[in-house]
Structures are given as C-alpha cells and as structure tokens.
Amino acid sequence: MNTRTIDTHTVNTHTIDTSTPVIPADAYDTTAFYADADAIATVTNPTAPDAVTLPSEDASTAELLAAAQEAGRRAVPAPLAETALVARPLLRRAGLPVPEGPLSYAIAPELTIRYAHPADSPVGSAGCLGEDDTLLVTGTLPRVPWGRAATAVVVLAAAPFGPVLFTLTPDLADLAPGGNLAEEPRDDLHLAALEVPAAQVRRIAPELLDEARLRAALARAALIAGAAERCVDLTVAHTTARTQFGRPLSHFQAVKQEEARLIEEAALVRAAVRAAAVPLDTGGPAVRLTVAAAKTQASASAAEIARIAHQLHGAIGMTRLHPLHLATTRLWSWRDEDGDETHWAHCLARPLTAATLWPALTTTP
Known part of the structure; x- marks a missing residue:
C-alpha cells in the first residue's frame, strides 16, 4: 500500500528517518486521496489491497450497511454507499435496469419537467398529456455525490403528472465541479432542455x-x-x-x-x-x-x-x-x-x- 513519507532533515538535532512512513501502512492508501477526484478508486476488485467489495444486488440491508460502514471507516474514495444502498435499490423498485459501475442520486431537485412529445387534449392545459413519457428536463441537480465519476445518476423529481424517476449520464449535463470539506466530489449538473427517453423514465408513487x-x-x-x-x-x-x-x-x-x-x-x-x-x-x-x-x-x-x-x-x-x-x-x-x-x-x-x-x-x- 502506498504511504506518504517526508524527506530526512534535522530539526533541533532530531533526525526524521524517511524509512518510517508518516502514515502507517495499514491506515489508508493515500495516493487515492490526494490524486485528482476523477481517478475514482476501484472497490469491486477483491484482490486489491484493502479492497471493500461492493455487495451483490440481492444482499440484505444489514450486509449493505456493513459494507457502507467499512467504506466509511477506510474513507474509500468511491460512492459505494450511494450505489449499494440508494441508487441500485431505487432502480430495481422502479423497474429500470441497473447500470454497471458507480452510481449516484439526486432527490427532489427543483426542475422544470415537461413532455418532449405533447399530445393534443380536449381538456386541461396544453402539454398536460404526452404521446409517451419522453421528458424535457431543465434545471440544476445540486451537489450530486461523485457526479463526475458516476456512470449514471438516478433522479427523483416532481413532474406535472406526478413524481418520476429517471436516469441520466453526467456527460449529458454541464458539470460544475465542487466538493465537500473532505474533498469528495459534490458536483452541480446543469440541464438545459435535456431530452430523457421514455425507456429511462418511470412514474413512481410518492x-x-x-x-x-x-x-x-x-x-x-x-x-x-x-x-x-x-x-x-x-x-x-x-x-x-x-x-x-x-x-x-x-x-x-x-x-x-x-x-x-x-x-x-x-x-x-x-x-x-x-x-x-x-x-x-x-x-x-x-x-x-x-x-x-x-x-x-x-x-x-x-x-x-x-x-x-x-x-x-x-x-x-x-x-x-x-x-x-x-x-x-x-x-x-x-x-x-x-x-x-x-x-x-x-x-x-x-x-x-x-x-x-x-x-x-x-x-x-
């Protein structure tokens, strides 16, 4: 495992030996923490040093919580908890396929959502019905955890016809990088009339x-x-x-x-x-x-x-x-x-x- 050391020098006649790591070898892989946040750590490889394995999709909540707790203990630089405990279960509940790789989420952001293919309706306001569930989404997903590193973001929001869940890939948005105090990515994803195909949209219960x-x-x-x-x-x-x-x-x-x-x-x-x-x-x-x-x-x-x-x-x-x-x-x-x-x-x-x-x-x- 990588460790950080400091050069040998003398301070008040006390010599600091570079052979002794400042951070013990069993602590953290510090290279991952001080590298660019785009270089997300691989947590699904069980042969990697100190790897935290992503639980299987049929794991119980207790097993998922144990994995998330271990990720927190090791400060794993990856959205393991977001993927295993939030995004994957929500996608399964909504009946959408679960993408491979790290996932993130955005819950109830303030978005403007309308039908991409509005249908004529004799009653109600214009655009209240659609030929299908393809959506046009405008707005900002604020502080998305690991937004730049996620293969997909699960979004739950209010639409004119009720709550919806849909997925999008971060490369379709204008990403403004950000972070929290621990320097974990917390990115704003700006959407400008983004068309979300009906196959990626599900109407959900409150x-x-x-x-x-x-x-x-x-x-x-x-x-x-x-x-x-x-x-x-x-x-x-x-x-x-x-x-x-x-x-x-x-x-x-x-x-x-x-x-x-x-x-x-x-x-x-x-x-x-x-x-x-x-x-x-x-x-x-x-x-x-x-x-x-x-x-x-x-x-x-x-x-x-x-x-x-x-x-x-x-x-x-x-x-x-x-x-x-x-x-x-x-x-x-x-x-x-x-x-x-x-x-x-x-x-x-x-x-x-x-x-x-x-x-x-x-x-x-």
Missing part, C-alpha cells in the same frame, strides 16, 4: 420518493458510523503510544474519561444504524422512526467524536500527513448531508404523540 430520502439518510449514517470507528482506533492507538511525564497518555484519568466518551458516542451511532436494517427490509411505520433516529444520532455525535479525537491527538491530528483528518473531515461533511440532526429530529418527533410514543419505542419491528 412512497418511493420518501423511501429514497430514508435510504440516503441511512447510507450517510452508516458512513458516519464507520468514520467514527476509525476515530476511535486512531485515538486509542495514539494515546497508548504517546508518552508524557514518563507514562502513556491513556494512563491519565482525564484522557481516559474523554476516550470513554469517544467510544460511547461511536457505539451509539453504530447501534442506531444497525437498528434500522430490519425495518428497511420489512417496511412498515418503523422504517421512518428507526432511520430518523439513526441519522439524528449519527449527525449529533459526529461533532463530538471529531472534537474528542482532535483534542486527544493534539497538533499532529490537524496535519494532512496524519490520517485522522480523513475521518474527521468526512464526519463534518456527512453530518449535514442528506439532512442534519435538526431536520431528522423534527421528522422523528413530528408524528409522535403522547399516545403513540411508548408503543413506538417498545414495539419490535
């Missing part, structure tokens, strides 16, 4: 639009759980190896207390994500409750996990030569993406009343 939002939030929560686990691993390793006043940092009571808090927050996120797996497979009212709880907990814990990890690492944790930032910048970014803790806390609490709260908490999905 429930599928709701499911898309839930899937995206749960995928992001699983990634946060993985990054949180990485923060725990790196922090425990650092406080065990780093000595001060003749003993490891982990032997100081104040450090132990902060480590315990860090481990606790990471465990809360992991448990909340796992609790949402079965309801998403089986359906029912528990889905919204468990997914909202998972994303609320994940986003709320992300800031505290990053704070403790950086505080216990000290200055070294703020450098690009140390792998901690690969986890914490993702935590800060993913916290807000697909709904932050405030949004999902409202979704969690709004349908609950005094009469429904206790059954919702105690009923087994």
